[in-house]
Amino acid sequence: MSGNTFGTLFAVTNFGESHGPAIGCVIDGCPPGMSLSEADIQGDLDRRRPGTSRHVTQRNEPDAVEILSGVYQGKTTGTPICLLIKNTDQRSKDYGNILETFRPGHADYTYLHKYGLRDPRGGGRSSARLTAPMVAAGAVAKKWLFEKYGTSFRGCMTQIGDIAIPFESWEHVAHNPLFAPVADVANLEAYMDALRKAGDSCGARIRVTATGVPVGLGDPLFDKLDADIAFAMMGINAVKGVEIGAGFASVTQRGTTHGDALSPEGFLSNNAGGVLGGISTGQDLEVAIAIKPTSSIITPRQSIDTSGQPAEVVTKGRHDPCVGIRATPIAEAMLALVVMEHALRQRAQNADVRVSTPDIMRQKM
Secondary structure: OOOEEEOOOEEEEEEEEEOOOEEEEEEOOOOOEEEEHHHHHHHHHHOOOOOOOOOOOOOOOOOOEEEEEEOOOOEEHHHHHHHHEEOOOOOOOHHHHOOEEOOOOOOHHHHHHOOOOOOHHHHHOOOOOHHHHHHHHHHHHHHHHHHHOEEEEEEEEEEEOEEOOOOOHHHHHHHHHOOOOOOOOOHHHHHHHHHOOOOOOOOOEEEEEEEEEOOOOOOOOOOOOHHHHHHHHHHOOOEEEEEEOOOOHHOOHHHHHHHOOOOEEEOOOOOOOEEEOEEEEEEEEEEEEEEEEOOOOOOOOOEOOOOOOOOEEEEOOOOOOOOOHHHHHHHHHHHHHHHHHHHHHHHHHOOOOOOOOOOOHHHHH
16 A cells, blocks of 8 residues: 555565665565575666766765575575665755755655655655665566576666767667767767756656567556556656657557568567567567656755745755666666566466467577
């Protein structure tokens, strides 16, 4: 009811606050017998963590993960896995001036009306810092899916502000701080420097894909795979839009173009984004998300105080001028959690299903 758990068979319960002593999650339902260590998780956390470049918040958190339960002698036991990430660089005094006012674009106003009180330090539970435990859980799901099916996940930034980023190669993504699929990011970095200097922020568009997805995941009505993907992506802080496959471009396509033709060698296009009728086709899952501009900026903005009187708000502290920069590993993790959930459902209900029609995408691989 309180909305802190994602998934059912692979259930991830998220806990903690941005400026509390620690954040983390409990994973319930991970199959036993998989090798798992902190090193399997830390790589993705390092990609998401703050303070890694001048273009993101300078809050310097190591985001070192600890496995507290659910692993014995290096193997998952099938019992709940508790992952803990300690907060070490909080500066709660930066938020003292907003206790009696509401920051535009934040959840301050809605939290107060929902709970009757709020934690103003870094946004409390509404902080993007709470995406770190989901990245950790996603790393566990990624490992199981890769070992079981060869499924892999990757993402990149395709637009920042009003600058579209052309796709050159996945190889470039790991070699720049913007997760951009291009060799030269000088113009993008100059854009971000100017934005920070102006005390403003921008949004971003992120692409995330899953390759090697088994055919048959998802259900045809209320638990569609693409519906659950959209649900998961909208659960990421600052996401305001989700596209599957061709997305809104489908509006201008004709039926002769949009429908993905089949051949013995595989599908000839992927406008469906890897999902038909809510069920995976075996093609790559193709997802795009829109990230809104960071709400925490130093430019003064109009608001009200807790008594409803006019007020001016200046948000101090250390913030990302574009929260979309660190969204790529988060989106990968959430996609992995959805695929993991549906893979376990498929195994539970339909593990004995056999069909004579070949899996044309697996034959192609």
